[in-house]
Structures are given as C-alpha cells and as structure tokens.
Amino acid sequence: KHSWIFGEFHNDYETILKIYNKNYKLEDFCYLVTKSFKYKSNIVNQDLFEAKDIRTSLNFGHTLAHVLEALAEDHAIQYIPHGIAVAHGLLFIFNSGLISQTKDHEDTIEILKDLTKKYPIVHIKEITLIEIEKLIIQDKKNEDKSLCLLSLPSYGHFSLLIQKAEIPPVTQKFSVTYISKLMNEYINTFS
Secondary structure, rough: OOHOOOHHHHHHHHHHOOOOOOOOOOHHHHHHHHHHHHHHHHHHOOOOOOOOHHHHHHHOHHHHHHHHHHHHOOEEOOOHHHHHHHHHHHHHHOOOOOOOOOOOHHHHHHHHHOOOOOOOOOOOOOOOOOHHHHHHHOOOOOOOOOOEEEEEEOOOOOOOOOOOOOOOOOEEHHHHHHHHHHEEEEEHHOO
C-alpha cells in the first residue's frame, strides 16, 4: 500500500518478493519497515489533525477490509487477518476499475492476486447485498448514509521525489448502492 501511494513499488518490488517468497534476510524487513515509517510519518505530518484530504490515503484498501472484518465477526466468513483484508481491499479497487492503472502496475496486481488466492474469502453463510450496504453505511467515514467515501490514491500520489504545491484529493464519493454491488460481486467470486 505504502509503496503504491509513494510510487516506490518498483524500487521495493525485489524486497517485497523476497519476503513474500520467504527468501529474506532481517535487512529486508528493516528496509521495508523503515520506508513504511518514513511514508506514514510524511503523510501524518502533512495532515496532523486530519483536516485535509491527505491522511485519508492511509485508508487505501480499508473500506472492503473493514467490511470483511465485520463479516468475520458476524461469522458470515472465516477470520481474515487485517493485512490480508487490506490486500483484498486493494485488489477489489483494482479489479473494479475504480483506480487507473497501467501495464507498469501488473507486478503489484499479480502479488495481490496471488496473495488473495492463498488467503481467499471463505464463506460460512450466504452474504447479501443488504448486509454489505448496512456495513458500509456504519463506517465512521460515511457521514452521508447514501455515499461511500473511498480513498483512492493514484500511483505515486505522495511521491517524495516530486514536491507538489497542492496535493490533489485522495477521496472520491460513490453511491453506497454502487459500491455495495461491486463489493458483493467481489466477495462472491470466492464462494
């Protein structure tokens, strides 16, 4: 997520792949954790009091992740760790065409596809569109109950190499009905 937001995925890819394939050294973890601290502190420092649409970028992939976690709490699906739920959230955003991507982003998407295939959404009971809508409406970010706020940072949105006079917004509004439908389709591809 951080590598995507900061336009560093290609620089981090080799290290991510080593860790993902369990062929890593302690230095590989230190490298990524240090970069993640740098990325996150950069965003938090730009928006200390969450008054701008900057800190929202840290929620990239989290809307579906929170729905999945709530479904697991309701015993509709098996428990999914938070990081895996976020990976599903990111893949959902890419697969749904909610964010623009190019051929350069295929490596990112392939890792997410592989990860979500290894850790699929396992249904315990049927999940309805109404259940998903209700969970989205309950999200604290959605003050207007008919709209879903999704954090959709573009690739390199917060690049440390490019100083932007003004950062474009990272949050877009979609109808709850529309996003619920897309999420329902994504979730049910695993049934």
